[in-house]
Amino acid sequence: MTATLDTTVSLAGALNRALGDALAEDERVLVFGEDVGTLGGVFRVTDGLASRFGDSRVFDSPLAESGIVGTAIGMAMNGLRPVVEMQFDAFAYPAFEQITSHLAKLRNRTKGRVELPVVIRVPYGGGIGGVEHHCDSSEVYYTHTAGLRVVTPATPGDAYSLLREAIDCPDPVIFLEPKRRYWEKGSIDPALSSPGLDRAVVRREGSDVTLISYGGALDTTLEAAEAAEEEGYHAEVIDLRSLAPFDLATVAASVQRTGRAVVVHEASRFCGYGAEVAAQLSETCFHYLEAPVLRVGGFDIPYPAPNLERHHLPDVDRILDAIDRLQWDDSAPLRDGEA
């Protein structure tokens, strides 16, 4: 079996393939939520699954997010592996109590006797011109909660492998889908020779600065790295993939080599995921750092209306500005070996 398919598939298509393969291979897997059945999901991620697997395996539920997660918990307690969909980031908040108080804690409360292999798929983030409540970056609400795993693919290949691994995982997984990447094409690897559910990957190698990103902002970060090259900076780009647990080893190894780091995400900066990355890097890499770890994120505002979102979302220029602010002048002699 060849490791990688020749055909290219969209990120949404890769998710569809992952769900189909999981449903076919394990009869305990079921997919439900609002609109996932007949319609095939508003982004068509579940397209064709209901007709292929029947409405006992793939079905529409009443419109109620707490109900979707709460019943998924009961199903998982009874041996099933539900994969549920929250239709858009900010509409998942009614399920917050079920997610944080029960899904995340039941293993702990019962000393491991109750295992909840539940996957909650959440299309998240902006960049598609969505109206209010359709563009939140809700990742830190989940990463702050012990007991949850939080992952986010940025490529079709990762969409496939991360979702397959999330469904196989005995722990509950919040699976954040960057909706502006749904139509991104790439190859997938059904053989699952993936780096693993917990691992960050280096998407671009470089020696001067480490750019750390994930999900919807990764593409912009890679573009910025290309642009920085023209200015003489060799930027390494790390895709975190897993936000909880955080793969500190991969990130720290890079930063200890480059001495400079910028975290890029579209969520608001204040108490955003970048704050955790910056804190952990300053604790573990302080003596290697040539400059403070910088964060490029959205502003600390409610997600703006579609006609203003381009001002909120980090773009290539904003990332390049951050790279420029990394005290290159002070450290130039060091870089040139003139100290």
Added chain:
Amino acid sequence: MTTTERTAASYFLPSDEPLGLVFPDGAAADAPALPMPADDVLLRLYRGMVSGRRFDTQATALTKQGRLAVYPSARGQEACEIGAILALRPQDWLFPTYRDSMAVVARGVDPVEVLTLLRGDWHCGYDPYGANVAPQCTPLATNTLHAVGFAHAARAKGEDTVSLALLGDGATSEGDTHEALNFAAVWKAPVVFLVQNNGYAISVPLSKQTAAPSLAYKGVGYGMPSMLVDGNDAAVVHAAVEQAVARAAAGEGPTLIEAVTYRIESHTNADDATRYRERAEVEEWLERDPIARLKRYLTDHGLLTEQVQQEIDARAEDEASALRERMNVDTVLDPAELFEHVYAEPTAALRDQASELAAELEERA
């Protein structure tokens, strides 16, 4: 379902007054709407209630002795707790709340394991798969959805399992109750919802909780049969739950039962019920005591002799004494366990934190 296939609302309507089988004076109902349980079942209900109350008073005493951090008493609600549990079949599942320790014990969970939560040693001390009892739920109404999901999965797997979700009057105001009732009805999930309406959600009386004719009406709008029963009558609670379990098992979907009862004690030992209710009201409910009532019936019908009564009392006393003895042992907790049950395998960060704590403890020792 098309419009023409809709069921008439009257089909789902509860009675105007709570149904009863045994009245406070011990007399049996003339034209019962539900079948009177068999004599041996009535005797088992009585034994269960006596044991349940003794457990409850023992737990309350343990709180006063500092052995339990907190205890929400279910005294006065024995008919609901025991009546419902004895109507379950072995394969059925119970989804209890924090007030339902008596029901969990009646279901067969070791009382010491039940009280682990309230002693403060761990958030659930028993194995839910041991006696088919979900962890006791502290947030209101969230367990109702777990019950629906569990029951739905059972049916999907072809298993004959019914979920019994216990909830209180306060929980009927929570969104999760409404989502659970709706999901259960739409999915025809084999679930029984038993609302123990004990009059107060901590201090808030029923009149400030709902404007509905009764809490049983909550089921009607979702399309499930709803029953209103006397929650101090173990016979009628048992008969109602048994009928609802049979309906669920037969694929006919969920039932909502409101059992009207009363919380004799405060919300917990930390609460002062005299601030929000009159002593006269409590006295009035003491007259409707579920245990005394069934005792009258059993005695009047020659089903309970003095000898059997002594034997029942002695057994309840033995159980309480064994519980007291075991609860008076100081527990030894392992701090390393803090990190072991967060994920299937501890993460690198948790392994580091476990070492950090171990080093701290070693230093202090």
